[in-house]
Amino acid sequence: MSKSATSHFKRLPKGQNGGIELLLIHNVEHLGRQGDLVEVKAGYALNYLLPQGLATIATDHHKRMVEKHREKLRAIELEKLKSYREQADELAKQSITIEANANDEGHLYGSVGPHEIVDALKASGITLAQDQIRLEGPLKELGLYTVKIHLHSEVDASLKVWVVPTVAAEGGEPGAS
Template sequence: MKVVFLKDMKGQGKKGEVKEVSEGYARNFLIPRGVVSPASEGNVKQAEELKKGEQKRKEREKEEAIELGKKLEEITVQIKTKAGEGGRLFGSITSSKIGDELAKLKLKIDKRKLVLDEPIRSLGVTQVPVKLHPEVTAKLKVHVMEE
């Protein structure tokens, strides 16, 4: 039986995909749970339209991520903190502190998008990668200064 997937189902199919599954599996399991619908002409066309809309949305998200990445590469985030001898910090600068400073600059970037392998523990300028989109990564300059 040919069916159109209405939701992603691990190991079976993705949303909008048309696939052949056994009739009993479709009628007894997939259709009652609202995961699929029978593949009629209307349902197939509707699935194709959903795919086109999804594709446009993903392209728009990528373009927005590229623009935001260009803004981030021009900005230097300055963070003041206490430091000891030799430029060692008392404590460390984490992604959440960097995210808070970005929020003060009116840039809403989730701290989980900041790819900081380990916290910053010294004074100076550090390049922090920011993963804005699966295909877009920008470099943010973080300048740590002594109070």
């Protein structure tokens, strides 16, 4: 390790367990919430949290600033949470229908995954990301499924998804099979 790299590590505040103390600027799943003081390994801090702007070095000044704004941040977070819960309630009332090619026993020739669910939701005016759709596996049969949608670390919604057979085009030539 070069001399400049070792001196860089010395300036970072060390935690009780030898890691680097950081203040989270944004919520980081599986680590902490905005404003939390966390201790992480140097590589995680220097290669991910700091460059992505998710955290900052935990100086005394930053700690005081966080304490001053903690109530304001809580109010904002509660508003977001309320919005996500309202969206979850709206999604619970909805159901979407996805047409898919299937055989006579109801087995799909392909499968229905998050991409198809997101497209069907987009057609009904709801925009979600594919990674918010939580499936245990692709849907491979016709029927009604309850799909879990991850809106926030504290809010999950359920959506009813109907997978129905594709309707053949009507009005074909008589006698054609």
